[in-house]
Amino acid sequence: MPSDGTLLWPAAVAALSGSSLVGVMPLLARQLYADGLSAPSMLLWRYDLAILALAAAALFMQIDLRRVLHGGGWRIVLLGATLGSAQTLCFWESLKTLETSIAVLLFYTYPAVTLVLDRLIVKQPIRPVAVLCIAMILGGAALITLPGLRGGTIDLRGLLWAIPSPLVYSLYLAINSRLLRHYPPLVGAGGLFLGMAITFSAMAPFLGLDMPTHAASWLLVLLIALGPGALTMTLFSYSVPKLGATGFAILANAELVTVVLIGTLVLGEAMTPDRAIGGALIVAGIVTHALSRRETPLRRSLSARLTSLAGEEGRVS
Numbered sequence: 009m010p011s012d013g014t015l016l017w018p019a020a021v022a023a024l025s026g027s028s029l030v031g032v033m034p035l036l037a038r039q040l041y042a043d044g045l046s047a048p049s050m051l052l053w054r055y056d057l058a059i060l061a062l063a064a065a066a067l068f069m070q071i072d073l074r075r076v077l078h079g080g081g082w083r084i085v086l087l088g089a090t091l092g093s094a095q096t097l098c099f100w101e102s103l104k105t106l107e108t109s110i111a112v113l114l115f116y117t118y119p120a121v122t123l124v125l126d127r128l129i130v131k132q133p134i135r136p137v138a139v140l141c142i143a144m145i146l147g148g149a150a151l152i153t154l155p156g157l158r159g160g161t162i163d164l165r166g167l168l169w170a171i172p173s174p175l176v177y178s179l180y181l182a183i184n185s186r187l188l189r190h191y192p193p194l195v196g197a198g199g200l201f202l203g204m205a206i207t208f209s210a211m212a213p214f215l216g217l218d219m220p221t222h223a224a225s226w227l228l229v230l231l232i233a234l235g236p237g238a239l240t241m242t243l244f245s246y247s248v249p250k251l252g253a254t255g256f257a258i259l260a261n262a263e264l265v266t267v268v269l270i271g272t273l274v275l276g277e278a279m280t281p282d283r284a285i286g287g288a289l290i291v292a293g294i295v296t297h298a299l300s301r302r303e304t305p306l307r308r309s310l311s312a313r314l315t316s317l318a319g320e321e322g323r324v325s
Contacts, residue, residue, distance in 0.1 A: 019250035020298055023259040026243035031266025033236040035274060036228050043225045047100045048208060049218040050229070055205035057233035058241065062198040065238075069194060076195050083187060084196055088203025091180040096204065098173040106166025111173075116149040116264060118174035118181075119257040125178050126254050137300040138254060144293035145261050151286030152268055181253040189249040196245030197238065258297045261290050 040050050066073055077085070102111045119142045126132040188196040220226045248256045265287050271277040 016250060019247040020255075020259055022243040023247040023251060023256050024262045024294075026240040026247070027260040027263040028266045029236045029240045029243075031263040032270065033232060034267060035270050036232050036236075040220070040225060040228055040232075043221060045218045045220060045225065045229075046216065047103075048211065048215045050232070051096065051100070052205065052208040052212060052217065053220070053229045054233045054237045055201045055208065057230060058201050058237035059198060059205060061234055061238040062194055062201065062242070066194045066198060069192075071192060071194060073195070073198070076191065081191060081195055081199055084191065084199030085203040085206070087180070087183055087187065088200035089207045090203070091176055091183070092200050093204045093207035095173055095177040095180055098169050098176060102166045102170035102173065104166065105163040106170055110153070111166065111170045112264070113149055113153045114170045115173050115177070116261065117146065118177045119145060119254070119261065121174050121178040122181055122253045122257040125182050126252070129182065132252075132254075135300075137296065138258070141258050141293040141297040141300075144289045144296070145258065148286040148289030148293065149261070149264060151282045151289065152264065154282050154286075178253070178257070181248065181257060184245075185248050185251075185253040185256070188245050191245075193242045193246040197241035200245070201237070201241055255297070259294055261294060265290050 037047070037050060041047070045053075063073070073081075099111065099115055102114075123134060123138060123142060127134050184196075184200075191199075220229055244256075247259075251259065268283055268287050272279045272283075
């Protein structure tokens with residue numbers, strides 16, 4: 009991971025931008041659901057169309073995809089087909105029978121799970137500021153989802169789907185943060201989506217495959233494939249190896265803030281005090297983490313400069 013803060017900021021911007029794009033996806037997906045498209049079908053069309061766009065971009069960049077696959081890129085496809093598909097399937101299946109607020113709250117525990125995995129697996133020290141930021145984000149997510157939790161019932165089937173979701177996604181992030189360091193972002197994005205497309209294509213005979221019935225629906229599917237699909241996954245593949253799993257997990261919570269803003273500004277949902285404070289806590293956690301990553305390299309640079317100056321003075325005397 010780069011120690012120079014100037015190299016981390018582009019990755020941080022990429023993570024925030026990609027996560028914000030994902031936050032737009034529920035708004036588009038709602039209209040597709042109303043048109044009769046199921047979640048698995050929507051995801052499969054998203055993956056297939058995104059792969060075409062990514063393959064075209066890779067050819068334009070003169071990336072030899074066959075050589076990449078034979079040189080170990082198949083591992084990215086395997087990761088997408090297994091953990092990538094599993095975390096997606098767990099989340100969407102949980103929404104069928106579990107209250108949305110409960111499912112979202114459980115999923116957004118993944119930054120804390122990622123922090124623990126970083127400590128247990130790669131022995132990365134836990135920074136107190138990271139714990140503080142994750143606590144702020146979890147508190148914010150709890151406040152945002154609180155209205156849906158009041159009086160809600162918990163369905164056991166949905167809960168069994170939702171519980172593994174943050175753990176699977178945390179493992180997915182941890183592996184990607186190391187695997188994707190060796191490949192261009194377009195290769196990472198295309199490989200992960202190809203793996204997910206293979207898995208969901210295999211499930212299509214059992215789950216069924218819905219076709220968009222209107223030109224407007226096809227346009228929405230195309231927007232989902234290109235924006236929250238190809239572009240977001242490319243930004244993901246660029247930022248995760250540079251930020252690390254925990255760093256990305258914290259910044260990616262911009263997605264939840266985007267969902268709240270869209271719900272308020274576009275769908276006319278009320279901006280309650282719970283939502284306002286929760287959104288502010290999430291933003292504060294993200295900003296605090298970003299500034300702490302910026303300050304660490306600056307302190308190192310200042311310390312190195314002072315040491316250098318001290319050495320020069322010693323030689324002069």
